[in-house]
Amino acid sequence: ETGVTQTPRHLVMGMTNKKSLKCEQHLGHNAMYWYKQSAKKPLELMFVYSLEERVENNSVPSRFSPECPNSSHLFLHLHTLQPEDSALYLCASSQDRLAGVTDTQYFGPGTRLTVL
Amino acid sequence: AQRVTQPEKLLSVFKGAPVELKCNYSYSGSPELFWYVQYSRQRLQLLLRHISRESIKGFTADLNKGETSFHLKKPFAQEEDSAMYYCALFNAGNMLTFGGGTRLMVKP
Numbered sequence: 001e002t003g004v005t006q007t008p009r010h011l012v013m014g015m016t017n018k019k020s021l022k023c024e025q026h027l028g029h030n031a032m033y034w035y036k037q038s039a040k041k042p043l044e045l046m047f048v049y050s051l052e053e054r055v056e057n058n059s060v061p062s063r064f065s066p067e068c069p070n071s072s073h074l075f076l077h078l079h080t081l082q083p084e085d086s087a088l089y090l091c092a093s094s095q096d097r098l099a100g101v102t103d104t105q106y107f108g109p110g111t112r113l114t115v116l
Numbered sequence: 117a118q119r120v121t122q123p124e125k126l127l128s129v130f131k132g133a134p135v136e137l138k139c140n141y142s143y144s145g146s147p148e149l150f151w152y153v154q155y156s157r158q159r160l161q162l163l164l165r166h167i168s169r170e171s172i173k174g175f176t177a178d179l180n181k182g183e184t185s186f187h188l189k190k191p192f193a194q195e196e197d198s199a200m201y202y203c204a205l206f207n208a209g210n211m212l213t214f215g216g217g218t219r220l221m222v223k224p
């Protein structure tokens with residue numbers, strides 16, 4: 001499959017569970033992103049990875065732990081989440097975060113997370 | 117700090133009517149602006165970017181630096197245009213800042 005894929009598409013978990021979200025991009029990009037889309041808020045940027053190095057962490061609680069083992073894969077490890085963490089989590093990639101020109105981000109379909 | 121504002125959360129029009137989705141921004145540098153669209157049960161996708169000055173699916177958007185706006189327009193709305201639309205600004209850190217989104221509903 002081409003583009004940006006995310007698994008699972010839907011996830012229901014309890015507050016004591018540990019789960020992981022997976023993102024994979026087939027575009028040869030060097031930068032990957034995690035976003036959170038809540039029902040009543042704008043898209044929020046959570047983490048940015050460039051060449052497998054985390055370059056930005058926007059005050060995200062430690063119960064969210066990202067991992068980027070290579071430039072094609074990005075994970076978001078979840079543990080002891082709260083009900084207010086229920087949201088759509090979107091992954092995106094771009095050619096190069098450090099490019100001197102505007103760089104378009106390509107989004108995956110998202111994972112709909114529900115925390116009970 | 118940069119900010120993107122979409123004042124309308126919901127816009128409802130009849131098929132064939134003109135559509136304008138508003139977007140205002142605040143940014144101290146030279147902005148790069150985008151419109152993204154999310155159709156029902158589909159992923160977020162790029163609709164257009166102001167530097168390309170192209171029309172996608174009949175939509176156009178003109179950057180007005182004096183009014184700090186980047187409104188999205190279409191002269192005749194179609195039912196398949198019903199979706200969530202996000203205005204976004206590309207900032208100095210090469211990051212996108214999104215507005216809150218506007219849900220467009222085109223009624224038959």
